[in-house]
Amino acid sequence: MLALSGAKTNNKRFSQWMGNLDIRVKVLTLFFLSLSLIFLKNPVGLAFLGVLSTVCLFSLGKYRMMMIIYLLLIVTWAFSQSLTWLLALFIPTMKEQTIAQTLIPFLRMWPLLNMALTVSLSMEIGNALLALKKMRLPRLIYLPVMVALRFIPGFINDIKQLRDCLLIRGIPLNISALILHPNRTLRLLIVPMIIRALRLADELAIAAELKRVGYGQGVMLEKTNFRWADSTFFVGAMLALVVAWNIPGSIVESGMHSSIKNQDQLQRTSESGQQ
Amino acid sequence: MKKPDFKSLLRWNTEELVLIGTFAALIKMVTLTVSLLGGGMNPATLLLKNIVATSMLVVLLHKVPRTGVLVLYVLQQAIIMMMLMGSGMIILPGYLIAAIIAETIAFFVGGYRNTFSILLCIGFYDLGSRIVSMGMSWLFMRENISLFFVALGIVGIGYIGCLVGLGTGIKFVKEFRHAGFIRR
Numbered sequence: 001m002l003a004l005s006g007a008k009t010n011n012k013r014f015s016q017w018m019g020n021l022d023i024r025v026k027v028l029t030l031f032f033l034s035l036s037l038i039f040l041k042n043p044v045g046l047a048f049l050g051v052l053s054t055v056c057l058f059s060l061g062k063y064r065m066m067m068i069i070y071l072l073l074i075v076t077w078a079f080s081q082s083l084t085w086l087l088a089l090f091i092p093t094m095k096e097q098t099i100a101q102t103l104i105p106f107l108r109m110w111p112l113l114n115m116a117l118t119v120s121l122s123m124e125i126g127n128a129l130l131a132l133k134k135m136r137l138p139r140l141i142y143l144p145v146m147v148a149l150r151f152i153p154g155f156i157n158d159i160k161q162l163r164d165c166l167l168i169r170g171i172p173l174n175i176s177a178l179i180l181h182p183n184r185t186l187r188l189l190i191v192p193m194i195i196r197a198l199r200l201a202d203e204l205a206i207a208a209e210l211k212r213v214g215y216g217q218g219v220m221l222e223k224t225n226f227r228w229a230d231s232t233f234f235v236g237a238m239l240a241l242v243v244a245w246n247i248p249g250s251i252v253e254s255g256m257h258s259s260i261k262n263q264d265q266l267q268r269t270s271e272s273g274q275q
Numbered sequence: 276m277k278k279p280d281f282k283s284l285l286r287w288n289t290e291e292l293v294l295i296g297t298f299a300a301l302i303k304m305v306t307l308t309v310s311l312l313g314g315g316m317n318p319a320t321l322l323l324k325n326i327v328a329t330s331m332l333v334v335l336l337h338k339v340p341r342t343g344v345l346v347l348y349v350l351q352q353a354i355i356m357m358m359l360m361g362s363g364m365i366i367l368p369g370y371l372i373a374a375i376i377a378e379t380i381a382f383f384v385g386g387y388r389n390t391f392s393i394l395l396c397i398g399f400y401d402l403g404s405r406i407v408s409m410g411m412s413w414l415f416m417r418e419n420i421s422l423f424f425v426a427l428g429i430v431g432i433g434y435i436g437c438l439v440g441l442g443t444g445i446k447f448v449k450e451f452r453h454a455g456f457i458r459r
Contacts, residue, residue, distance in 0.1 A: 104418040144296030201297040205290035
């Protein structure tokens with residue numbers, strides 16, 4: 001969202017390397033990362049990826065936001081752990097759930113969250129649209145995305161105006177108003193937004209037709225080549241994934257019965273040791 | 276039954292594409308606004324957010340009643356999500372499959388000219404996409420079942436909101452038809 005709202009760009013040189021990378025490389029890296037995180041079970045490997053992705057996010061210089069997000073992640077983990085203990089009072093098998101098992105989903109979310117934020121915060125909307133154009137996507141995909149992304153900043157202004165209108169009429173927009181008067185909220189907030197969007201869509205469609213937007217005529221695209229920095233980043237990221245998969249560490253089994261299995265295995269190994 | 280014209284699936288006029296793009300952004304923005312006003316992930320906000328999103332989807336499908344609109348909308352949503360929040364790529368194939376199944380059901384029930392089939396299509400799409408979301412949640416949280424139950428509760432409340440949204444969507448459509456924004 002910050003990328004769209006025209007927030008201040010960080011001028012520090014250190015923070016520019018992530019923003020200068022090609023958007024396609026960042027998105028592809030994020031895709032491979034999320035794919036491998038699904039199957040990776042090793043907490044050491046997950047922590048390794050978490051640290052590396054923290055470096056990427058750290059380079060953007062959004063320290064306050066990072067702190068808030070990590071705090072939220074810790075609070076959610078504490079909530080999850082207490083819920084596990086609570087459920088253990090009623091479901092005996094839940095007692096088998098170890099702290100490592102509770103921690104793993106959060107270790108999995110950590111690199112994903114870091115990388116997703118890095119991609120979205122380091123992206124300028126103009127560059128993103130240019131990248132979409134360069135991908136030579138068909139008109140039926142490219143045109144709506146272009147409209148949507150151009151529409152959002154203007155629409156944020158409309159929402160602010162609507163809020164001001166409601167405040168002038170003495171209608172507050174907060175959590176209690178939403179819960180106590182959902183029907184009123186729908187009528188006074190949502191319906192005007194839809195009407196505004198429908199009108200805007202009509203105007204945009206006419207303008208697009210007149211300018212022949214999306215028919216493959218108009219802006220000439222410059223040749224798209226990946227720079228060495230893009231290739232280096234991508235190769236480095238893939239190497240990091242390979243290392244995370246091969247790093248030595250314990251594998252935490254999934255589900256409630258895993259620790260039972262672990263106990264069985266322990267018993268068997270101790271028996272074999274005694275023999 | 277009328278034979279499906281597969282070539283027409285790729286022929287879209289600018290007005291339809293602009294509408295799909297506008298609604299994809301609108302739904303994202305409105306749900307985000309409702310979430311922020313409602314103070315995050317509480318059941319009331321969750322319910323209202325889904326009511327609003329489904330209602331708007333009903334309006335979109337009435338405004339652009341043709342096969343493929345839901346698939347295109349899902350694709351747009353995924354790209355917008357990827358650009359704004361950097362997420363949504365892994366889940367996209369599942370959502371697309373849910374949308375294709377929902378569109379197929381709508382096609383066999385009578386196509387988008389029929390309000391009932393639009394509601395059925397959105398209802399199935401919401402259900403399918405939630406099943407996909409739950410599958411993804413399980414993959415990410417399989418080590419901690421209690422967290423999965425929390426996600427299950429959240430998704431369940433969300434789906435109730437979607438079902439209510441089908442009703443409010445019809446109300447919206449009636450109002451917009453009366454106001455002349457929807458012309459059929």
